Amino acid sequence: MKAAIVTIGDEILIGQIVDTNSGFIAKSLDKIGVRVHEMLSISDDKQHILETLSKLQNKVEVVVITGGLGPTKDDITKKTLCEYMQDTLVSDEKVLAHVTQLIEQYFKRPITQVNKDQALVPSQSEVLFNQVGTAPGMWMEKENTVFISLPGVPFEMKYLTENEVIPRLVKKYKRPYIVHKTLLTYGVGESLLAERIESWEDNLPEFIKLAYLPSPGRVRLRLTARGKDENVLLEAVQYQIELLQPQISDCLIGLDEEDTLEVVLGRMLTSQSKTIATAESCTGGKIASLLTSVSGASNYFKGSIVSYATEVKNTVLHVSEEVIKNYSVVSEQVAIEMALNAQKILQTDYAIATTGNAGPTKGDADAEVGTVFIAIATPKGVFCEEFNFGQPREKVIDRAVNKGLELVYKEILKN
Template sequence: MKAAIVTIGDEILIGQIVDTNSGFIAKELDAVGVQVVEMLSISDDKQQILETFEKFQNHVDLVVITGGLGPTKDDITKKTFCEYFDDVLIENTSVLEHVKELIERVFKRPITQMNKEQALVPSKCHVLFNKYGTAPGMWMKKEDTVYVSLPGVPFEMKYLIENEVVPKIVQEYKRPYIIHKTIQTYGQGESLVAERIETWENELPQNIKLAYLPAPGRVKLRLTARDFDRNYIENLINQKASELVSILSDIVVGYDDNEPIEVVVGRELSKIGRTLATAESCTGGKIAQMITSVPGASNYFRGSIVSYATDVKVSVLNVSEDVIKTNSVVSKEVAKEMALGVKNIMNTDYALATTGNAGPLKGDSDVEIGTVCIALATPYGVEVEEFNFGQPREKVIDRAVVKAFEMLRKEILKNV
């Protein structure tokens, strides 16, 4: 079963709001075996809507549309539906009663004529009851394609997808199972990872696809399988995932999106009963922010010092002025003293420190832009590395954060 998702609204096309509806709908459809083949946003224009409907007619099984169902004149989806389906609007008694009750109970005022018009729906449509709003959803079929129109308000759309659309799809269509498994790797780029698994990838069965999802310093590898036999496809994708993990065991940190490296590191610190602090300069507190985004981080994370200015490194972290003058504030020597300083101040087992030139200006150091020094103080000594992460600024910061976590995790695993 193939689907397309269409969002209607000029506010999306001019960047006034971000379309979050499509992502939610796609996940919900995917979970019940519906393959989304296209997403697009279009304007509140009758001709544009009609052309879009025609485009998908008999090319997909399902078109889910959000937006354009409000009570104002610029919301034209219902009238356009009538034109496309050669239909007329009629008043739906159940919807009218719901709208009246909602307006009078929530807004404490009498219902207006504009509110009453929300109860007008195409005579041929199957009405999808909207518990949380005045605009009902509509389900209409033309030849081989079903068109579902939903309000653009996210919480109303979500209710209708979960309680009306998905149950109706499950009831009326036979669909394959779609299973995803995502493996997270850190420390190697996309091309290097691809080279390492090339032979394995070439031997994948036709019903399993591999997607590379790269980001600075890390690559997610998503396996997707489709089949009508759930047990078969689950066993197959688990087998292939295990093979992949075996090949990339030195850089794999976890599975799926709920296991980012900050979660993995936090769990490992809790397991061994060790504590952590950070001293950040060029990363500006981003390492600490990621650590504290994990529930329960207070069990192992004691705190952070964002020593962005050079004099703060001296006065707070006790970095030697002579070391800075001799080596530059962006140096392995300064990173080492920052890590030891925050480790001593916070009384922790581990401490991470970053100092660098993220750009676009050099700041207090003449070292090359993109240079970052990362130090990791442990119960056994201090490890310091220097990198050049290039440009732009955002890329440098992101890569530095990822590399810091990678260094910490490798050190923890060595001593587990």
């Protein structure tokens, strides 16, 4: 069973906003065995919308559309869908009552005609009631394709997808099972990892596919199995994971999509009743941001000192002026003092420190652009490693963040 996702809005096409709706819808469909065949972003143009709907008609079983359902004149999706379905717009009493209540009780103002028009829907459509907004979703069928129109506002789209769209699709269609399992690795590049597991990959059964999903310092290995028997798929995927694990045990972090390195670190620190802090220069607080993105981080994360300027390293982090003068602000000696002093000031078991030259110019440092020193203070001592992450600037910062987390992970793993 195939689906297409269509986002409507010039603001997406000119890069003014990033389309996150398609990703959420795709994941939701995938979980119930619906394969997304195509994703499209199109303009707020009636002819463009009509041509897209016509092209997808009978090519896929489901078309999910987001955007263009608001109260303003440029929101034309509803009228265009009505034209495509050769239908007329009618006012839905339940939606109108809901919109009236929101406007008059929540916004404390009289309802206008523009607001009332939100309750207009194609007469032959099935209304998907939007409890969290004013624009209803719409379910329309033409020949062999279901067209589902949702608001573009993300939280409204998510509400309707979870509470209206998915339950209806599950009821209407018989779908194959899709099983995904993701393994997260660190510290080994995609090509080297592929060489290491080549024999295992070559012997995967035909109904199990492997995808490499690389990012700076990390590679996700995603196994996908499709078939009619869910238990058979689960058992087959688990068996393949058990065969694979010994081959990547030195770089394997977790076995779940949510098992990011920062999540795993949080679990380890919590289980050992240990704490951590950061002292960041070139990474600008990004390590701290990742650590605190995990729910419950307050149990183990004490804080961060972002000593971006040289004088802050001296006055706040208490890095010796003599050390900075003798060795340069980007050096092993400065990184070590940063880590040890952060550990002391914030009274933690572990501390990560970064100082480097992300570029594009050298700034206060003598080190080459791309050079980063990462120091890790532990209950047993401190160590520092030097890296050159090349260019561009964003790559240097991202790789430094991931490497810092990787180094502290290895240290915590020893206990």
